[in-house]
Amino acid sequence: xxxxxxxxxxxxxxxxxxxxxxxxxxxxxxxxxxxxxxxxxxxxxxxxxxxxxxxxxxxxxxxxxxxxxxxxxxxxxxxxxxxxxxxxxxxxxxxxxxxxxxxxxxxxxxxxxxxxxxxxxxxxxxxxxxxxxxxxxxxxxxxxxxxxxxxxxxxxxxxxxxxxxxxxx
Amino acid sequence: xxxxxxxxxxxxxxxxxxxxxxxxxxxxxxxxxxxxxxxxxxxxxxxxxxxxxxxxxxxxxxxxxxxxxxxxxxxxxxxxxxxxxxxxxxxxxxxxxxxxxxxxxxxxxxxxxxxxxxxxxxxxxxxxxxxxxxxxxxxxxxxxxxxxxxxxxxxxxxxxxxxxxxxxxxxxxxxxxxxxxxxxxxxx
Numbered sequence: 001x002x003x004x005x006x007x008x009x010x011x012x013x014x015x016x017x018x019x020x021x022x023x024x025x026x027x028x029x030x031x032x033x034x035x036x037x038x039x040x041x042x043x044x045x046x047x048x049x050x051x052x053x054x055x056x057x058x059x060x061x062x063x064x065x066x067x068x069x070x071x072x073x074x075x076x077x078x079x080x081x082x083x084x085x086x087x088x089x090x091x092x093x094x095x096x097x098x099x100x101x102x103x104x105x106x107x108x109x110x111x112x113x114x115x116x117x118x119x120x121x122x123x124x125x126x127x128x129x130x131x132x133x134x135x136x137x138x139x140x141x142x143x144x145x146x147x148x149x150x151x152x153x154x155x156x157x158x159x160x161x162x163x164x165x166x167x168x169x
Numbered sequence: 170x171x172x173x174x175x176x177x178x179x180x181x182x183x184x185x186x187x188x189x190x191x192x193x194x195x196x197x198x199x200x201x202x203x204x205x206x207x208x209x210x211x212x213x214x215x216x217x218x219x220x221x222x223x224x225x226x227x228x229x230x231x232x233x234x235x236x237x238x239x240x241x242x243x244x245x246x247x248x249x250x251x252x253x254x255x256x257x258x259x260x261x262x263x264x265x266x267x268x269x270x271x272x273x274x275x276x277x278x279x280x281x282x283x284x285x286x287x288x289x290x291x292x293x294x295x296x297x298x299x300x301x302x303x304x305x306x307x308x309x310x311x312x313x314x315x316x317x318x319x320x321x322x323x324x325x326x327x328x329x330x331x332x333x334x335x336x337x338x339x340x341x342x343x344x345x346x347x348x349x350x351x352x353x354x355x356x357x
Binding site: 024025027028029030031032033034035036037038039040041044045047048049051052053055056062 | 186188189191192195196199200201203204207213216217220221224225228229288289290292293294297308309311312313315340343344347
């Protein structure tokens with residue numbers, strides 16, 4: 001009995017402490033829940049909407065993004081289809097290549113060589129384009145436009161006269 | 170918290186491209202988001218900037234919002250990120266490693282007898298602003314915004330266990346500080 005008495009007392013004190021702690025927590029919760037909201041300065045909403053409008057894409061921009069997205073998706077689908085078709089058609093050859101000794105290494109070498117070739121071709125094409133763009137003496141855009149108009153008119157006139165000649169007029 | 174009918178409608182109309190509907194959402198949430206930012210940043214100009222940034226980001230990311238979850242917690246998550254960015258930009262630490270968190274006594278109980286009258290709005294505001302942002306924000310989200318640990322976890326991007334631990338430590342810290350306030354008052 002003498003051993004359990006202090007323990008019971010301690011339990012009661014702990015329970016009281018817990019109750020006090022619970023009450024404090026409840027009071028803290030209530031005080032925080034009752035905190036008022038502050039209002040931003042006047043015109044905040046208008047400023048947000050101005051920023052939002054500036055960020056929002058224009059309808060024509062949205063159209064361009066949508067079209068670009070569709071083109072990319074279509075290209076991705078076409079590429080996937082062609083790749084899968086290629087794999088399906090050449091599955092036998094690929095498997096044979098893979099199982100023969102040194103086959104995977106040979107295939108890797110082949111792919112690396114092809115990639116290097118494509119890279120070199122791309123680099124030279126890019127360099128050629130840059131040269132063309134930066135070359136001095138290129139006609140101005142309006143000269144190109146006039147030349148294009150003249151050429152179109154000449155082609156139209158020639159085709160018209162050919163049609164007339166065909167009809168025997 | 171369930172989404173109100175108006176809120177769902179406004180989000181739907183925004184997603185359909187009616188940008189002006191977003192003004193309704195701003196009107197609904199501007200006080201909540203601004204107050205949340207103000208209590209974390211403690212600077213009205215910085216809070217307005219963070220709140221504006223949060224709304225603009227929310228508008229841009231509206232298509233990624235999942236209506237299965239409350240809109241408020243999604244918006245508060247964006248606001249939380251904006252506030253954390255602002256705190257980092259202001260070189261104010263948000264790391265748990267460097268925060269000013271004193272050793273707590275084993276039990277921070279025993280202050281309830283006298284606190285009933287002492288927790289007024291001004292005092293709780295002062296206590297909250299004396300806490301590191303990581304702790305004050307979980308208290309605000311839990312009690313002011315009435316969010317559960319799971320929802321707070323989504324807002325602050327931390328595991329639920331971390332949220333519960335932070336809530337516990339925040340409450341204990343508030344109790345200790347409240348006790349110190351009361352002792353100070355008693356001596357005056």
